[in-house]
Amino acid sequence: MCLYTNNLNSILEHINSPKDLKSLHQKDLGQLAIELREFIIDIVSVKEGHLGASLGVVELTIALLYVFNTPVDKLIWDVGHQAYGHKILTGRKDIFDTNRQFGGISGFPKMKESEFDAFGTGHSSTSISALLGMALSAQLQGKIERQHIAVIGDASIASGMAFEGLNHAGVTNANILIVLNDNAMGIDPSVGALKKYLTNVKTGTAKEENIFECLNFHYTGPIDGHDLPLLVQQLKQLQKIEGPKLLHVITTKGKGLQKAEENQVTYHAPGKFDRQTGELQKKNGAVEAPKFQDVFGKTIVELALKNEKIVGITPAMPTGSSLKYMMEAIPERAYDVGIAEQHAVTLAAGMAADGLIVFCNIYSTFLQRAYDQVIHDVALQNLPVIFCLDRAGLVGEDGPTHHGVFDIAYLRCIPNLTIFSPLNEMALRNIMYTAQLGLDHPIAIRYPRGRGKTLNWQLPMKKITIGKGEILKKGTKIAIISTGPIGNMISDMLIDLDEPDEIAHYNFPFIKPLDSVLLKEILQNFEHIITIEDGSSINGFGSAVLEFANIVGINKIIKIFGVPDNFITHGNTQKLYKKAGIDKMSVKKYVQQFL
Numbered sequence: 001m002c003l004y005t006n007n008l009n010s011i012l013e014h015i016n017s018p019k020d021l022k023s024l025h026q027k028d029l030g031q032l033a034i035e036l037r038e039f040i041i042d043i044v045s046v047k048e049g050h051l052g053a054s055l056g057v058v059e060l061t062i063a064l065l066y067v068f069n070t071p072v073d074k075l076i077w078d079v080g081h082q083a084y085g086h087k088i089l090t091g092r093k094d095i096f097d098t099n100r101q102f103g104g105i106s107g108f109p110k111m112k113e114s115e116f117d118a119f120g121t122g123h124s125s126t127s128i129s130a131l132l133g134m135a136l137s138a139q140l141q142g143k144i145e146r147q148h149i150a151v152i153g154d155a156s157i158a159s160g161m162a163f164e165g166l167n168h169a170g171v172t173n174a175n176i177l178i179v180l181n182d183n184a185m186g187i188d189p190s191v192g193a194l195k196k197y198l199t200n201v202k203t204g205t206a207k208e209e210n211i212f213e214c215l216n217f218h219y220t221g222p223i224d225g226h227d228l229p230l231l232v233q234q235l236k237q238l239q240k241i242e243g244p245k246l247l248h249v250i251t252t253k254g255k256g257l258q259k260a261e262e263n264q265v266t267y268h269a270p271g272k273f274d275r276q277t278g279e280l281q282k283k284n285g286a287v288e289a290p291k292f293q294d295v296f297g298k299t300i301v302e303l304a305l306k307n308e309k310i311v312g313i314t315p316a317m318p319t320g321s322s323l324k325y326m327m328e329a330i331p332e333r334a335y336d337v338g339i340a341e342q343h344a345v346t347l348a349a350g351m352a353a354d355g356l357i358v359f360c361n362i363y364s365t366f367l368q369r370a371y372d373q374v375i376h377d378v379a380l381q382n383l384p385v386i387f388c389l390d391r392a393g394l395v396g397e398d399g400p401t402h403h404g405v406f407d408i409a410y411l412r413c414i415p416n417l418t419i420f421s422p423l424n425e426m427a428l429r430n431i432m433y434t435a436q437l438g439l440d441h442p443i444a445i446r447y448p449r450g451r452g453k454t455l456n457w458q459l460p461m462k463k464i465t466i467g468k469g470e471i472l473k474k475g476t477k478i479a480i481i482s483t484g485p486i487g488n489m490i491s492d493m494l495i496d497l498d499e500p501d502e503i504a505h506y507n508f509p510f511i512k513p514l515d516s517v518l519l520k521e522i523l524q525n526f527e528h529i530i531t532i533e534d535g536s537s538i539n540g541f542g543s544a545v546l547e548f549a550n551i552v553g554i555n556k557i558i559k560i561f562g563v564p565d566n567f568i569t570h571g572n573t574q575k576l577y578k579k580a581g582i583d584k585m586s587v588k589k590y591v592q593q594f595l
């Protein structure tokens with residue numbers, strides 16, 4: 001049955017699955033693209049989320065779902081932040097307003113959420129390997145008709161992992177189609193030699209040999225990724241060709257919303273905006289405490305202006321990490337290396353080995369990808385790289401792919417590495433200052449997404465003693481030991497409580513080395529000890545305290561508040577703290593039973 005309708009404004013209304021989409025006349029697809037774009041803008045303008053990337057692939061999404069036979073054919077969206085159109089057209093239109101909200105659908109493809117989400121994503125550059133895995137599996141299992149398609153962006157394909165996938169795929173006869181969605185942007189402008197090459201291909205100035213053909217791919221392109229009839233035609237043709245194929249499409253990030261096209265960095269994930277004008281929603285004008293990322297970004301400039309040996313590195317997150325301030329002020333010493341966390345870490349190691357003072361800023365969750373480099377290239381050689389791990393803790397709406405809750409657990413077991421979690425903005429500044437004065441070891445400084453508490457934070461920096469904790473409040477019966485900014489929540493809770501004299505509060509910014517003198521004193525003087533952190537309760541800060549108690553042979557009740565042993569969902573951070581049981585109420589309830 002053909003779903004053609006004379007009321008052209010309501011095509012999307014009728015599309016609840018790719019089956020409905022496939023029953024449209026091809027000439028109606030253009031109208032569907034208009035409606036899909038409007039729908040995405042409507043929802044994201046009020047519910048927030050990733051905007052530009054999804055707007056850019058509206059036509060591509062429609063064409064892929066129109067031509068291929070999903071979910072039998074496998075379709076993988078790399079990173080997945082551009083998959084909103086895919087979600088809307090694959091049965092989630094009516095619940096799309098719950099996107100990224102607590103209890104709602106995920107902002108990324110998720111296998112459990114839909115059979116149309118062939119593979120869960122969130123971290124970039126995984127699609128080619130996963131797709132190849134499925135295609136080789138199809139060969140082994142005799143699923144010879146099945147098609148396998150991955151959509152990967154120009155920034156993500158420049159990552160090592162994507163190249164590893166291409167390198168393997170090129171010597172197989174696996175039936176895969178890689179759609180390279182080239183908009184010349186990551187979150188920030190794409191960087192690197194491959195970007196230059198792709199630009200040359202687009203402008204017709206590339207040398208004769210095509211890089212993808214050299215890797216044994218059947219290459220098509222570059223074609224206009226907003227030309228729906230052309231996309232449909234090309235995809236239908238490629239459907240008939242066996243083996244590894246790459247279709248190079250050119251798109252505009254933010255397509256269809258003028259402000260988003262003009263300011264692609266801001267509109268990657270713009271927050272709330274006016275859906276008609278695209279104008280960002282104005283803040284209420286109140287003076288706010290700074291974001292931790294800006295404390296990092298402004299402090300490194302301050303330090304680097306005085307110390308020529310300081311360099312900064314970010315793997316593709318200049319805006320998110322605020323290293324952009326240094327890239328503007330001292331471009332020759334600030335490097336955006338693209339989505340290349342492993343390279344970023346070993347690059348830092350090389351620079352540190354040659355005497356530079358290196359601040360390597362990586363989101364906690366993305367450092368997971370460079371674990372071996374941290375151990376083998378930095379810690380084993382005891383190179384004093386200064387890792388600044390932004391987005392540590394529960395990050396909110398991005399959810400489990402992005403929560404920075406494992407870093408303490410995966411770093412704590414690495415010899416030579418110091419781990420520090422600042423209570424506030426000044427502590428972050430002071431540790432950055434101290435680290436650049438010269439440390440004997442590498443250090444990981446972990447701090448959260450969002451704002452701190454201090455308005456007047458650009459004070460002169462002070463050297464701090466490595467491995468020192470501090471008492472924030474005296475008490476007689478219970479000792480609460482916190483690490484990081486979650487300590488501020490404990491201070492607030494103590495103000496709320498009726499009998500605060502019984503509770504002492506200690507701040508342990510150094511997770512490693514622990515302040516053994518102070519900790520021994522606490523273990524000796526209190527019957528009941530509570531630790532709290534915004535990371536995994538397994539092998540976290542609390543575990544370190546338990547291990548220490550065991551080593552010194554002091555047997556006390558030690559209660560650990562940390563993120564439990566499961567993947568925490570997405571949503572507003574307050575709700576997530578509650579879900580993880582590390583919110584104010586949960587701690588208060590626990591403490592009150594002993595007062």
Ligand SMILES: Cc1ncc(C[n+]2csc(CCOP(=O)(O)OP(=O)(O)O)c2C)c(N)n1
Pocket residue numbers: 053056079081082122123124152153154155156157181183185186187253315316317339341366369
């Ligand atoms: C391993 C990893 N590093 C960094 C990121 C953060 N990140 C998310 S999207 C993105 C840019 C992706 O650019 P591209 O692949 O070109 O897709 P586009 O947004 O242009 O569609 C980055 C760096 C990530 N998700 N995963």
Ligand SMILES: CC(=O)[C@@H](O)[C@H](O)COP(=O)(O)O
Pocket residue numbers: 050079081122187269320391395398449
């Ligand atoms: C898709 C992705 O990985 C990024 O866009 C991420 O969502 C950025 O997170 P922040 O908003 O915390 O910078």
Ligand SMILES: [Mg+2]
Pocket residue numbers: 153154155181182183184185186190
């Ligand atoms: Mg891109």
